[in-house]
Amino acid sequence: MSQDLQIVAYCCEHCAYAAADLAGGLRLQYPPNVRVVLLPCTGKVDPLLILHALEEGADGVMVAGCLPGNCHYLKGNFSARRRVAYVQQLLKQIGLEAERVEMFHLSSAMGSRFAEIAKEMTERVAAVGPNPLRIPRKEREP
Amino acid sequence: MIVAEQKSLDEIKQLVGRAQKVLVVGCGTCVTVCFAGGAREAAIVAAELRMASKLEGAPKEVTDVTVQRQCEWEYLDQIAEQVGQVDVVLSLGCGVGVQAIAEHFPNTWVVPGLNTKFMGLPTEQGVWEERCAGCGDCLLGLTGGICPIARCSKSLLNGPCGGSLNGHCEVNEEIPCAWQLIYDRLKSMGKLEVLMDIQPPKNWCTARDGGPRKIVREDLRLATEE
Amino acid sequence: MNTNGYLSGSNLERVLKNGYFAVTAELGPPQSADGNVIRRKAALLKGYCDAVNITDNQTAIVRMSSIASAVIALQEGLEPVIQMVCRDRNRLAMQSDLLGAYALGIRNLLCLTGDHQTFGNHPTAKNVFDIDSTQMVQMVTAMRDRRVFQSGGEIKGQEPRFFVGAAESPFAHPVEFRPYRLAKKAKAGANFIQTQIVYDIPAFKAFMEKARELGVHKQAYILAGVSPLKSPAMAKYMRENVPGIILPDELIERMEAAGAPWAGKKKEELTPEDKKARSAAWQAEGIKICIEIIQQLRQIEGVAGVHIMAIEWEEAVKPIVEGAGLYPRPVIPEPEAQPG
Numbered sequence: 056m057s058q059d060l061q062i063v064a065y066c067c068e069h070c071a072y073a074a075a076d077l078a079g080g081l082r083l084q085y086p087p088n089v090r091v092v093l094l095p096c097t098g099k100v101d102p103l104l105i106l107h108a109l110e111e112g113a114d115g116v117m118v119a120g121c122l123p124g125n126c127h128y129l130k131g132n133f134s135a136r137r138r139v140a141y142v143q144q145l146l147k148q149i150g151l152e153a154e155r156v157e158m159f160h161l162s163s164a165m166g167s168r169f170a171e172i173a174k175e176m177t178e179r180v181a182a183v184g185p186n187p188l189r190i191p192r193k194e195r196e197p
Numbered sequence: 198m199i200v201a202e203q204k205s206l207d208e209i210k211q212l213v214g215r216a217q218k219v220l221v222v223g224c225g226t227c228v229t230v231c232f233a234g235g236a237r238e239a240a241i242v243a244a245e246l247r248m249a250s251k252l253e254g255a256p257k258e259v260t261d262v263t264v265q266r267q268c269e270w271e272y273l274d275q276i277a278e279q280v281g282q283v284d285v286v287l288s289l290g291c292g293v294g295v296q297a298i299a300e301h302f303p304n305t306w307v308v309p310g311l312n313t314k315f316m317g318l319p320t321e322q323g324v325w326e327e328r329c330a331g332c333g334d335c336l337l338g339l340t341g342g343i344c345p346i347a348r349c350s351k352s353l354l355n356g357p358c359g360g361s362l363n364g365h366c367e368v369n370e371e372i373p374c375a376w377q378l379i380y381d382r383l384k385s386m387g388k389l390e391v392l393m394d395i396q397p398p399k400n401w402c403t404a405r406d407g408g409p410r411k412i413v414r415e416d417l418r419l420a421t422e423e
Numbered sequence: 424m425n426t427n428g429y430l431s432g433s434n435l436e437r438v439l440k441n442g443y444f445a446v447t448a449e450l451g452p453p454q455s456a457d458g459n460v461i462r463r464k465a466a467l468l469k470g471y472c473d474a475v476n477i478t479d480n481q482t483a484i485v486r487m488s489s490i491a492s493a494v495i496a497l498q499e500g501l502e503p504v505i506q507m508v509c510r511d512r513n514r515l516a517m518q519s520d521l522l523g524a525y526a527l528g529i530r531n532l533l534c535l536t537g538d539h540q541t542f543g544n545h546p547t548a549k550n551v552f553d554i555d556s557t558q559m560v561q562m563v564t565a566m567r568d569r570r571v572f573q574s575g576g577e578i579k580g581q582e583p584r585f586f587v588g589a590a591e592s593p594f595a596h597p598v599e600f601r602p603y604r605l606a607k608k609a610k611a612g613a614n615f616i617q618t619q620i621v622y623d624i625p626a627f628k629a630f631m632e633k634a635r636e637l638g639v640h641k642q643a644y645i646l647a648g649v650s651p652l653k654s655p656a657m658a659k660y661m662r663e664n665v666p667g668i669i670l671p672d673e674l675i676e677r678m679e680a681a682g683a684p685w686a687g688k689k690k691e692e693l694t695p696e697d698k699k700a701r702s703a704a705w706q707a708e709g710i711k712i713c714i715e716i717i718q719q720l721r722q723i724e725g726v727a728g729v730h731i732m733a734i735e736w737e738e739a740v741k742p743i744v745e746g747a748g749l750y751p752r753p754v755i756p757e758p759e760a761q762p763g
Contacts, residue, residue, distance in 0.1 A: 103237060106244045148206035149245050150252040188251055350539050351509070351550070355557040356604045358536040359592030359619060362666040368539050380597045393603060395561065395611055398514065398554040398573060 060088045060180055062115040063108040064173070067097045069127040070163045071119030077166030078173075085170035086177040089117075096120070097158075098131025105142045105156055112189035115180035119159045119172065132160060152183040198318070199227040199291045200325045201234060201311040206245055209287065212308040216257070216284035219246060221310070222276065222298065223263030224290035231325055234289030234311050236263040242289065242310060267294025273301045280305050316347075333403030333410060339391060341382040346399075348375035354396040427758035430567065430614060431586040433530035434502045435474035437755040438728075439615065439644045444721060445728025446749050447504060447617065447646060448472040448740045450496065452487035461492050465499040467737040471744045473752055474502040474531055476617070476730070480511060483543025490524045497528050504588065505529055508537025513553035514562065514573050521563060525583035532585040533617060534559040557611045560589050564612030587612060589643075592619035593630040595667030602633035609642040616643050617730040620650045620661075623669040624719045631723050640725030647720045650732040651739045652709035654702070655679045674712055681708035710739055714746040 066072040075091050094100065097120030105116050118139055120132035136158045143153035157176060161168045204212075213219055221243045229235030243261040250257040262279055264272040267290035280286055280298070285306045288295040292313040299307045315327035330347035336354075337344055346352045350368045357376030360367025364377045383389050401407065429436055438445045448468050453460035468475050475496060479489040486492075493503035505524055507517060521532065536556045540548045554562065554573075562573045563585055570582045589608040593601050605616060616639075621627045627647065634640060652658045655678040662670040679686070685693060685701040693701070713731075720726050729747075733739040744750045 101237070103241050103244065106241060106248070110244050110248050145206070145241075145245060149249045151248070188248055351536060351552045351555070353536065353552070353555040355555050355607060356600060357595070357597070358556075359590065359595045360538070360666045361596045363596060367666055368541050374596070376600075377597050380600050392600070393607065395557055395607060398558045398562070401553065 060114045060177060060185065061112065062086075062089045062117060062173075062176055062180060063113045064089050064091045064117045064119055064176075065094050065097065065100055065104065066091050067120045067127075067132070068093055068095055070121040070125070070165075071159070071161055071169060073163035074119075074161055074165045074169040077163070078169045081166050083167055083170040085173040088114075088177050089173045096126065096128045096131035097135035098126070098128055100135045100138055102138055102142045102145065105139070106145070109146075109151065109155065109186060110188060112186055114186040114189070115155045115157075115176055117157050117159060117172065117176045119161060119169070122160045122162050125162065151186070151188075154179055154183050155186070198230055198316070199293075199313060200231045200315050200317045200327075201228050201291050201313045203233055203238065203242070203289075203311055204309070206242075206249065209242065209246070209308075209310050210249060212310075213246065213257075213285055213287060216306070218283040219243075219257055219259045219285050219287055220276075220279055220283040221246070221259060221261040221287045221289060222267065222280075222294075223261065224267040224288075224294050225263055225265040226268075228289060228291055228294075228311060229263075231319070234291075234294075236261075239263050239289050242287070246287075267291075268297050270297070270301055273297060277302070331404070332399070332401070333407075334400060336396075336399075339396065340379045341386060341388065341391075343375060343379045343382060345375050345379065348373075348378070354399060356392060429758055431530040431584045432758050433474065433586045434755070435504065435531050436586040436614070437757075438473045438753055441753070441755055443473075443728075443753045443755075444749065445644065445646060446472045446744055446752065447474050447476060447728065447730045448737070449476045449478065449730070449732045449734065450492070450503075450737065451478050451481055451734065452489065452492040454484060454486050456487065458487075458495050461487070461495040462499055464737045465496050465501045468740055469499065469501045470752065471740050471750060472731070473728075474504045476504045476506055476533060479506040479508045479535070479537070480543070481506075481538075483510065483538045483540045483545070485544060490520060490527065490529065493524070493529050494527050502531070503529055504531035504533050506533045506535055507559070508535045509552050509555055509559060510537030510540060510550050513551050517554075517559065518562070518566065518572055521566070521583050521585070525581075525585065530584070530586060531588065532563060533588040533590065534563065534613075535590055556589060557608055560587055560608055560611040560613045563587050568612075586614050588615040588617055589613040590617050590619070592667035593621070593627060594623070594669050595619065602630060602637055602639070605634055606637040606639050609639045613643050615727070616645045618645070618648045619667045620648045620665075620732060621716065621720065622674055623671055624716065626669055627720070628723055631725050635725050640727075644727035645725055646728040646730045647723075647726050648730045648732055649713055649716050649720070649743075650734065651706070651713040651736065651743060652678055653736060654705045654709075655682065677712060678705060678708055681705050706739070710742050710746065713739075713743050717743070717747040717749070 072093050097118050100118050108116050118135050120135050126132045139158040142156050146153050159172045221239045223234050223236050223239030239261040243259045246259045262276055266272050280302050287310045288298050288307055289310045295309045316329040317325050317327040320326050327347055332346050350366050361374040366372035366374050450464050477489045477493045489505045493505045496503045534556045540550050564587055565571050567584045570578045591605040658675050658678050661668050681704045682701050717729050731740055
């Protein structure tokens, strides 16, 4: 079941994207469900970007930016965090689980941390199940 | 500018009701600047409605479009075709925009997606405060540029009430006492004597109390043959 | 009606004009239609004050109308000062109610802004604030002295003749503006002023000094507000929460000292008798402090009387007035009506 899940990871190029690269280089195992999307900064993340991924069927969205205080553009990661919190509220109103979206912070040297959060996010999304928007209602209901 | 705030998705869903085809119309002026009803917000609301309706098992067709200003006929003409194809228009304009759409498209059902709050300004990013009540007879010249009609909770004209404490209003600590602000400003400008004149009762005719207001400028009306 | 040089001929006006140190008290109407509440409170106050303020939907809580309550007080032989706030009435309603109030025999009026409705029991109400308290003073004095309505139209027939008061809160902010606001109200035509509760005598002296400098005490009779403290907790609450009240530490310490015999005991250790005795000790000290304050206020030039606000504690007025040596109250005959 969980191998069918699709998780979009919006990753900042200064930290999470490099960390994902490092994880690969170190041959660390992390779930193949995570699809990395490169961003110049998580400050680019806008509620619409997250909603778009979910509307198109992603089961979860993780936003991975720099450690607090280390943003290349000073506060982009903090803006992203606020927007993620906002989208989590929107999801509840829409009827989706807020757990499908989460913000993470890490540095470019944290290859193993990237593998860890990819695993954490996959487990978390697996717990709430596939995105009901991807699966027609008939199939969802027994 | 006019400052507005989005209604909850629950209320918007109720307003849209069973309509199958929905057009979310954003406005590119005031409500764009206050992040309530611009192109981006229109796209978000449209996505929310599509997702929510699909989850409820009755997917709606929701599209969005944003015009430069909902309060001008010319801009509304541009979306006439799209408006004609839907069951309901969800306007993310201010109350003026919603009414302009209703007036311009007599056969279209239009519902509001925003609550229009006030005329004000962003005092910092993400924070808006009321500044003008549109009373129709500006008295800022008497008060150092700080409006007691809009900013004093009691619209007092002759000084603060007894509830002014440490610079804030008795209503709550979030509201600065307008009369403290006026006093401080006039004091710093050396014009405190202005406050000693008794201001007479205000003529509220020029405000909403005189009924809906209208301005006619003959110099601007389109010329007719004379 | 000829009033022999009096503006309204009310008892309060006669007492003040004849140079007596005036005493007014306060009576809060009930949150019900029970007129007996007024009668009961009136019985406690009668003879101990020259007039009694009847509050107008005090703290924005719906209560029996000030004018109706005032009529009951009149029937009980107690002279009312009706309070009127700007929150609930526009200029039409104010003037029409004042015509009626005068016809019903009411002769004193206190013009107030009014607490914001968000404090009260109808926070979703729309407020009015058509005119402010200074403008109300102007309006009612013009009705009396120039026989005109606010619109400028002539009052044909009997004009309402009130002895007109206004309020000032000497320590509300901005403090430096308060004497000027007081002067503004006097300039608008206020005949008497009742102040917010005073506990800090030096601060009040400074306020009065400024008021005298502005000549307000020659234009209006200034009645200083006083209120007996009921318990240390009430004192602290007022200090923290009521705008415009300065309560010196010393007074709170005195209140605490009065309850010292019961101090350090937990609630459950106190018997009902203990609680009663402690409460009585606090109240006795509160009344004592109030009397001392009145005596100090009497020494200040320009203070023409006191306004005793014993909120829901009307019983305290009698011992305070007696203790301050202000009993009995002067009896000044009503001006004889002369053929006009």
